[in-house]
Amino acid sequence: MRIGIIGAGQLGQMLGFAARELGHECYFLDPSDAPPAAKAGPVIQAAFDDRVALSILAEKCDVLTYEFENVPVEALQDIADKVPVYPPHDALRLAQDRLTEKQLFEQLDIPLPKYHPIDSVDDLRQAVESIGLPLVIKTRHMGYDGKGQFVLRDEKLVGAAWQELGGKALIAEQWVNFDFEVSAIGVRSANGDIATYCLTHNEHAAGILRVSRAPVEDDVLTDKATRYMRRMLEHLDYVGVLALELFVVGNKLLANEFAPRVHNSGHWTIEGAETSQFSNHILAVTDATPGSTATVGHAGMINLIGNIPDAARELGDGALHDYGKSARPGRKLGHITVVADSAEGRDTLIECINQSVT
Numbered sequence: 151m152r153i154g155i156i157g158a159g160q161l162g163q164m165l166g167f168a169a170r171e172l173g174h175e176c177y178f179l180d181p182s183d184a185p186p187a188a189k190a191g192p193v194i195q196a197a198f199d200d201r202v203a204l205s206i207l208a209e210k211c212d213v214l215t216y217e218f219e220n221v222p223v224e225a226l227q228d229i230a231d232k233v234p235v236y237p238p239h240d241a242l243r244l245a246q247d248r249l250t251e252k253q254l255f256e257q258l259d260i261p262l263p264k265y266h267p268i269d270s271v272d273d274l275r276q277a278v279e280s281i282g283l284p285l286v287i288k289t290r291h292m293g294y295d296g297k298g299q300f301v302l303r304d305e306k307l308v309g310a311a312w313q314e315l316g317g318k319a320l321i322a323e324q325w326v327n328f329d330f331e332v333s334a335i336g337v338r339s340a341n342g343d344i345a346t347y348c349l350t351h352n353e354h355a356a357g358i359l360r361v362s363r364a365p366v367e368d369d370v371l372t373d374k375a376t377r378y379m380r381r382m383l384e385h386l387d388y389v390g391v392l393a394l395e396l397f398v399v400g401n402k403l404l405a406n407e408f409a410p411r412v413h414n415s416g417h418w419t420i421e422g423a424e425t426s427q428f429s430n431h432i433l434a435v436t437d438a439t440p441g442s443t444a445t446v447g448h449a450g451m452i453n454l455i456g457n458i459p460d461a462a463r464e465l466g467d468g469a470l471h472d473y474g475k476s477a478r479p480g481r482k483l484g485h486i487t488v489v490a491d492s493a494e495g496r497d498t499l500i501e502c503i504n505q506s507v508t
Contacts, residue, residue: 164426201225223239237388245407263324266281283302334394338392348445388410471487
């Protein structure tokens with residue numbers, strides 16, 4: 151099949167590589183001059199909301215998908231009668247607004263922190279009163295990797311928070327003193343077949359994912375996350391891979407956000423699972439049955455942010471994935487995955503690699 155992918159960044163690149171291994175062709179749409187996914191197929195250089203370019207992509211392909219959640223929903227709806235688009239528009243629309251996202255969690259009885267929509271400085275003061283401090287103030291649209299956020303710890307700084315973020319639709323979220331963060335990743339085919347990966351333990355710094363470890367060996371948490379994932383996939387009539395990020399508080403899981411796409415925290419699946427998240431996304435959108443999500447060991451992933459040092463290219467252990475992007479502070483340039491027979495062995499590898507690349 152010919153698969154059109156909107157976005158040609160590193161996620162598009164890895165989707166393209168997976169599609170090639172499965173015997174499919176990929177075409178991409180992206181405004182960048184030299185996007186990473188150009189290594190995996192032709193790229194139509196155009197804006198993501200360029201109706202003409204999207205129409206051309208649709209005419210070339212049998213199915214369309216996307217690598218990030220800020221694709222204009224209206225633009226996709228314009229071509230929905232020409233070619234199937236997966237994941238479905240409704241999932242994309244809900245994920246693009248943190249308010250509708252949280253309302254979805256509530257509708258599906260998925261626990262989440264308290265929240266309050268913010269449209270004025272008075273709303274912000276009401277949130278302080280109803281939820282308490284600290285609060286995390288976020289833009290409802292377009293934020294990622296910690297961008298568009300303000301942690302409000304002192305009521306005297308309400309004005310400063312509003313001055314920094316005001317003028318946009320905002321949401322205030324309860325500060326959660328979590329034990330750690332995890333992500334659940336699942337996939338659903340057009341025929342309704344569902345497969346889920348083990349829970350992944352994630353470590354962030356400055357709002358950016360740094361290290362992931364899998365599996366999280368906790369049957370109670372895994373069972374809860376799997377139930378929440380299945381509810382979302384079935385309710386949304388979902389097709390493709392979906393990632394759900396959660397806070398762990400004791401034996402409870404609180405939903406943070408979801409991504410209607412393959413996810414950074416699932417990169418370990420390329421080497422650490424029988425079928426990677428990228429291959430399973432391609433299988434799902436091409437009407438095939440998802441492959442096994444079983445782990446093949448204890449896996450870890452280290453993000454390479456800002457630069458790829460020479461030491462990363464001289465590893466005795468681990469697999470380097472270089473996205474081919476130019477160096478820039480805060481930019482994800484690649485990742486290293488490791489797989490070991492035990493959690494201790496994996497963690498030792500992660501520690502050694504972190505010491506050599508930082």
